[in-house]
Amino acid sequence: MGMLATLLHNSVQEYRLQIDDQRLSLQEYMFVVFCNGRFYGGGYQPCPDALLNDGWIDVCLIKPVPKKMIIDMAKTYEQGKHIEYPEYVSLYQAKTIGMNTENQSIYGNLDGEVRELRNPTIEVVEQALHLYLPNIE
Secondary structure, eight states: HHHHHHHHOOOOEEEEETTTTOOOOOESSSEEEESSSOOEEEEEETSSTOOTTSEEEEEEEEEOOOOOGHHHHHHHHHTTOOOOOOTTTTEEEEEEEEOOOOOOOOOEEEEEEEEEEESSEEOOOTSSOOOOOOOOO
C-alpha cells in the first residue's frame, strides 16, 4: 500500500547517475533501486537476476509511469516481470554507482531503515564481507 501511495502522489525526481564508466543523462525517475539480492520488502523483485554473491550491484531505474498503468506495473514489479516494459524500466549491473542529487537531501531505504543522503556513492568492496550461503545444488 505504501508503494502505491507513493506512486499515486507523483514521487518523480530528476537525477544524473554514473554507473561505472557510463554517465547517464539527467533523467526523471519514479524509482531508483540498488540491489545486492533478488528480493526485498516482502517479496518484491526489482532486480530479478540479482545474486548476493556475484560481486555486482544490480540497478533498476523506473521512469515515470502513467497513472493508469500503476496497478499493473506494481504487480509485475512484485513478480520481477516489470522488465517487460523497456520504455519505463532499465536494468544495469555495476561495481560503483554515483548519484548526483545536486547536494540536495534525498531519503533512501537501506534495508528497512530510512536515511538522509546527499550525492551517494555505492560501491562493491571485494572480500569485505564473507557470506555463508546454503548449498542449493
